[in-house]
Amino acid sequence: MSALILHHYPSSPFSEKIRLVLGFKQLPWKSVIIPSIAPKPDVLALTGGYRKTPFLQIGADIYCDSALICQVLEHEHPEPVLYPPHLKGVARVFAQWADTTLFWAAMAYNLQPRGAQALFANVAPEAAQAFGEDRRQMSAGMPRLRPADATAAYRSYLRRLAHMVEEHDFLFGAEPCVADFAAYHPLWFTRHCVPMMADILSATPAVLEWMDRLAALGQGRAEKFSAQDAITVAAGALPQPMPPQVFQDEHGIALGSRVSIAAESFGTEPTEGLLVAATRMHYTLARSDARAGTLHVHFPRIGYVLRAI
Ligand SMILES: N[C@@H](CCC(=O)N[C@@H](CS)C(=O)NCC(=O)O)C(=O)O
Numbered sequence: 113m114s115a116l117i118l119h120h121y122p123s124s125p126f127s128e129k130i131r132l133v134l135g136f137k138q139l140p141w142k143s144v145i146i147p148s149i150a151p152k153p154d155v156l157a158l159t160g161g162y163r164k165t166p167f168l169q170i171g172a173d174i175y176c177d178s179a180l181i182c183q184v185l186e187h188e189h190p191e192p193v194l195y196p197p198h199l200k201g202v203a204r205v206f207a208q209w210a211d212t213t214l215f216w217a218a219m220a221y222n223l224q225p226r227g228a229q230a231l232f233a234n235v236a237p238e239a240a241q242a243f244g245e246d247r248r249q250m251s252a253g254m255p256r257l258r259p260a261d262a263t264a265a266y267r268s269y270l271r272r273l274a275h276m277v278e279e280h281d282f283l284f285g286a287e288p289c290v291a292d293f294a295a296y297h298p299l300w301f302t303r304h305c306v307p308m309m310a311d312i313l314s315a316t317p318a319v320l321e322w323m324d325r326l327a328a329l330g331q332g333r334a335e336k337f338s339a340q341d342a343i344t345v346a347a348g349a350l351p352q353p354m355p356p357q358v359f360q361d362e363h364g365i366a367l368g369s370r371v372s373i374a375a376e377s378f379g380t381e382p383t384e385g386l387l388v389a390a391t392r393m394h395y396t397l398a399r400s401d402a403r404a405g406t407l408h409v410h411f412p413r414i415g416y417v418l419r420a421i
Contacts, residue, residue, distance in 0.1 A: 114171035114349060116141040116185075117342050118334075119155065121148050123305050125215070125297040126178045127166040133182055133293050134332035137189045142337035144169075149246035154339035157403045158346060161383035162411075164375065169342055171349030172407050176383075179211065180394055180412040182290050194290040203284065207294035208414065214269050218298035220262030227306040250379045266312060270299075274316040281325055288326060296326050343404045351398070351408035357391045365390075365420045372419050373397060373411050383409050384421060 118134070118141050120127035134141050146155050152163055158174050159167060168175040168184060175184050186194045195203055223231070232240035257265070273283070273295060282288040283295060303310045303323065313320055359367055367387055373395055374382035385397030388408065395418055397409045 114345070116188075117144060117169040117337060117345065118142070118166055119144045119146045119158070119169065119339075119342070120166040121145050123301075124148070124165045125219075125301045126164075126211075128300050129178050129293045129297040130166050130168070130181050130185075131331040131334075132296065132326060132329055133185055133194065133290075134334075135330035136192060136194070136288060136293070137185060138330075138332060139185070139189060140333040140335070142342070143334040144337050144339050144342050146339065149243055154343060157343050157401050158407065158409075159383055160385060160397070160399045160401065160407070160409055161372075161381045162375070162379075162409070163381050164379045169346065170352070172346045172351045172405060174346075174407055174409045176409065176411050177415070178294075179207065179414070180410060182207075182293070183393065183412075184410075192287070194293075196284075196287070196289055199284050199289055199291075203289045203291045206283070206291040210291065210294035210298070214266075214295060215298045217257060217262050217265040217269060218302060220257035220259065221266045221312065222298075222302050222306045222309055224259035224262070227309045230308045231306055251377075254377050263312070267315070270313065270316045270319055273322070274318045277322040278318045282322065288329070292322075292326060296323060299323060300327075346404040346407060348405075351406065354389055354396065354408075357389060360390055360392055362390075363418055363420070365418065370421050371397065372421050373409075374417050374419075376415050376417055380417075382419075383411075385409065387418075390418075 116139060118130060146152060146165060150163055155163060158169060159176060162176045166178060166181065168181045175181050182194055276283045280286055283291050299313065299319065300323070303313060365371060365387060369387050371387045372382035372384045374380045383397060385399030387395065388398045389396035394413060395411050398406065399409060400406050
């Protein structure tokens with residue numbers, strides 16, 4: 113199998129989720145550091161429009177969204193398991209809650225003025241302003257939690273997580289599953305990226321101990337790789353042949369149609385291409401790029417909007 117190439121940047125919480133899954137599965141991977149704000153020409157050469165972080169590349173296959181990346185890693189490297197059979201429903205539902213509700217409450221807490229000022233204390237004012245403007249554009253139209261409401265919700269969520277990890281080492285038992293990695297990353301951002309805001313974690317020592325257990329899994333074996341080399345890998349590969357799979361049509365859009373796929377919210381730049389698969393779990397688009405050649409770009413169904421164009 114071609115190498116796993118993760119496109120990410122150090123302070124990205126969703127990237128930390130995947131780095132830790134790579135550690136859990138003890139995998140070797142190539143690390144491409146991408147910009148944290150637009151423009152991202154090398155990213156777009158591969159994704160065709162999707163600009164969020166992280167995404168996983170395997171040859172000429174591009175997997176967008178950490179939820180799909182977890183599934184792909186499980187499929188390629190089934191042991192140790194991220195989705196234990198007796199938890200496969202609840203672990204996914206919990207992970208989705210953590211990646212959305214918990215994440216946004218934590219980030220509204222983390223990036224309230226006190227946290228944001230400290231985060232950008234050593235950064236040129238223009239860079240801080242450019243970051244703020246980029247995120248404002250990405251989140252246009254999204255409801256925003258006020259700091260006090262975010263703090264109240266985050267505190268409650270931390271207590272609920274504490275109740276779970278007071279019972280056993282990980283959220284659902286003696287071993288971690290996808291739910292643990294999804295709940296970990298927003299808290300990791302509080303603890304490591306805005307440590308001056310981390311006092312909120314002291315009320316739940318069991319959560320801190322659980323975080324230490326997850327961090328001890330490591331991040332696998334990463335090797336630095338350049339964006340240009342990643343594009344060269346894609347240009348020299350062909351997308352993996354699509355295994356026979358059930359076409360699940362919810363939209364009245366036939367396979368082979370020209371479509372766009374975009375996140376429902378927060379960074380809704382679409383990727384366009386030909387629809388080559390729509391399974392229970394994901395969509396696949398075929399597209400070509402002058403630099404990266406022919407690619408398959410994969411998205412989860414949940415959280416994404418598919419349209420004929
Ligand atoms: N649902 C997505 C969310 C990804 C996401 O929002 N990532 C943040 C960084 S952690 C992002 O894309 N920020 C803007 C950027 O990196 O350009 C996933 O699970 O991967």
